[in-house]
Amino acid sequence: MNMTATPGGVMPAWPEGGVSRVPYRLFSDAQVYALEQERLFRGPVWNYLCLELEVAEPGDFRTAFIGETPIVVARDEQGELRGMVNRCAHKGALVCLAERGNRKHFSCIYHSWTYHLDGRLRGVAFRGGLKGKGGMPKDFDPARHCMQPIRVETFCGLVFGTFEPDMPPVEEWVGPTMAHFLKRNLGSRPLKVLGAHSQIIHNNWKLYAENVRDSYHATLLHTFYTTFKVNRLDMDGGILLSEGTPWHHISYAKRATLEEAAEYREAKVHSASYDSKLNGPELLKTEDEFDDGITHSVQSIFPTLAVHFTLNSLCVRNFVPRGLEETELVWTYLGYADDSEEMTAMRVLQANLTGAAGLVSLEDGCINEFVQRGTRGSGDAAAVLEMGGRGLESSESSRATEVSIRGFWSGYRGLMGYA
Amino acid sequence: MIDGQARQRIEDFLLDCAWAIDEDDLEAWPGFFAADGRYRITTRDNEERGLPVGIMLCEGRGMMEDRVLALRTANIFEPHRYRHILGRPRLREAEDGLVRSDSSFIVMRTMQDGRMDLFAAGNYRDLLRVEDGRVLFQERAAVLESRRVDVLIVIPI
Numbered sequence: 001m002n003m004t005a006t007p008g009g010v011m012p013a014w015p016e017g018g019v020s021r022v023p024y025r026l027f028s029d030a031q032v033y034a035l036e037q038e039r040l041f042r043g044p045v046w047n048y049l050c051l052e053l054e055v056a057e058p059g060d061f062r063t064a065f066i067g068e069t070p071i072v073v074a075r076d077e078q079g080e081l082r083g084m085v086n087r088c089a090h091k092g093a094l095v096c097l098a099e100r101g102n103r104k105h106f107s108c109i110y111h112s113w114t115y116h117l118d119g120r121l122r123g124v125a126f127r128g129g130l131k132g133k134g135g136m137p138k139d140f141d142p143a144r145h146c147m148q149p150i151r152v153e154t155f156c157g158l159v160f161g162t163f164e165p166d167m168p169p170v171e172e173w174v175g176p177t178m179a180h181f182l183k184r185n186l187g188s189r190p191l192k193v194l195g196a197h198s199q200i201i202h203n204n205w206k207l208y209a210e211n212v213r214d215s216y217h218a219t220l221l222h223t224f225y226t227t228f229k230v231n232r233l234d235m236d237g238g239i240l241l242s243e244g245t246p247w248h249h250i251s252y253a254k255r256a257t258l259e260e261a262a263e264y265r266e267a268k269v270h271s272a273s274y275d276s277k278l279n280g281p282e283l284l285k286t287e288d289e290f291d292d293g294i295t296h297s298v299q300s301i302f303p304t305l306a307v308h309f310t311l312n313s314l315c316v317r318n319f320v321p322r323g324l325e326e327t328e329l330v331w332t333y334l335g336y337a338d339d340s341e342e343m344t345a346m347r348v349l350q351a352n353l354t355g356a357a358g359l360v361s362l363e364d365g366c367i368n369e370f371v372q373r374g375t376r377g378s379g380d381a382a383a384v385l386e387m388g389g390r391g392l393e394s395s396e397s398s399r400a401t402e403v404s405i406r407g408f409w410s411g412y413r414g415l416m417g418y419a
Numbered sequence: 420m421i422d423g424q425a426r427q428r429i430e431d432f433l434l435d436c437a438w439a440i441d442e443d444d445l446e447a448w449p450g451f452f453a454a455d456g457r458y459r460i461t462t463r464d465n466e467e468r469g470l471p472v473g474i475m476l477c478e479g480r481g482m483m484e485d486r487v488l489a490l491r492t493a494n495i496f497e498p499h500r501y502r503h504i505l506g507r508p509r510l511r512e513a514e515d516g517l518v519r520s521d522s523s524f525i526v527m528r529t530m531q532d533g534r535m536d537l538f539a540a541g542n543y544r545d546l547l548r549v550e551d552g553r554v555l556f557q558e559r560a561a562v563l564e565s566r567r568v569d570v571l572i573v574i575p576i
Contacts, residue, residue: 195470199569223493282479283485352482
């Protein structure tokens with residue numbers, strides 16, 4: 001097998017063509033996967049961890065992952081948000097088993113070592129021994145044994161974490177275009193959770209990172225819209241990439257033809273039923289919430305976060321690697337805290353479009369697995385990503401492009417040591 | 420008072436619905452519901468937290484027909500079939516003359532290449548309308564024990 005001379009020497013050689021070619025081996029090589037944990041997930045990126053509202057009060061905690069590394073996010077007694085590896089400093093057992101909760105302090109069940117909410121060691125059971133015998137050495141220093149801290153930061157209600165001490169703030173890191181759109185969708189009003197579930201997809205995490213950026217496949221694979229004539233293919237739309245490294249993206253569309261209807265503009269409410277063959281057209285009853293005409297968007301934040309806003313359905317997607325060929329895709333549906341009952345009802349019904357049983361999205365549960373299965377034993381063969389050219393320019397007028405996938409790979413190549 | 424005859428009728432009805440799904444007679448599935456009936460798939464976690472968004476929601480038979488039509492004509496997935504195993508229902512009288520039924524289910528999923536998995540386990544929380552010897556779902560919630568779905572759900576549970 002052809003290898004590059006990258007440190008560690010395990011990465012496959014990248015074929016000619018830069019980001020317009022992707023070696024299939026990257027999706028099924030255990031050494032590559034191991035190196036990603038170190039260079040990418042524990043490297044200079046901000047990883048999405050949880051929603052800020054999940055850790056709103058002192059004592060609230062939420063477990064999460066950076067790559068495969070287990071993490072705890074907690075709000076301490078002073079109201080400060082803390083992040084640490086969810087691992088006891090003694091024998092390495094998980095400290096927090098629950099996904100969420102509220103604690104005064106953390107306690108490892110194995111040997112009852114306890115920790116403050118910021119991860120500092122609080123107590124060691126039998127430290128002084130029993131009846132004057134046993135116990136820790138006299139010079140044991142609790143200050144030197146804590147749950148490993150990581151940096152955490154909040155932006156637009158999202159909590160991010162990083163192992164890299166020198167990261168710029170999240171807002172600066174994502175760049176102005178991405179920050180503006182996150183503020184539009186998540187930062188303007190207080191959020192509330194409407195529901196959540198997850199989906200195990202049997203593919204390497206990068207196939208989903210590609211898939212969520214793939215505007216080319218959307219109207220080809222996901223035929224629900226066209227079959228039911230509820231969406232227009234001639235909508236205005238485009239692709240925006242982040243400044244600097246173009247590894248984050250926004251794909252957006254405007255239901256321009258619907259905007260032309262006077263009733264729609266004036267009342268701001270309409271039913272899409274006139275344009276549909278649905279027997280239950282209330283599913284697509286929608287209301288405009290923004291002045292920019294954008295009615296559908298998917299935004300990705302490298303490496304494992306995506307936010308979609310389809311009609312009125314707002315959702316945070318976090319795809320967590322669960323091994324080389326398995327990924328957990330967690331869907332968390334959101335509304336705004338001050339939503340009317342009608343708006344909540346619309347968001348609830350429109351959640352049918354996405355998720356594990358999404359009328360539009362369910363194909364993504366299997367399509368990436370088909371790539372995983374199709375690329376086994378593929379040697380040095382590579383994917384071809386030339387739709388919309390071979391470069392990395394934003395595509396303001398067309399979504400028939402793979403530019404945002406090439407953007408992902410440009411970031412990946414940088415982190416993993418390719419020139 | 421739910422007498423033996425009513426229980427028998429309800430148990431047969433629940434079995435017939437599972438059978439229709441397992442035998443791929445999905446076009447018959449919306450007919451098990453009242454015209455304004457409600458069907459949803461959600462998780463225990465969402466139910467316990469009182470969260471309204473689950474995994475699937477159909478309000479009225481029309482949306483159920485849309486789901487079946489989408490499955491037949493629009494959605495793309497690897498062919499598979501279910502096999503439901505039902506527990507005996509716990510029945511009690513509810514408001515408006517309806518009957519509340521809770522029953523355990525497990526669903527085995529078999530893929531086209533023969534792979535077979537335990538796909539889902541949970542509780543059917545049903546609200547049944549029993550009239551003139553006929554039973555219909557006013558509401559059916561398939562509450563999954565796990566919040567994790569393997570691959571996707573396209574066939575109703």
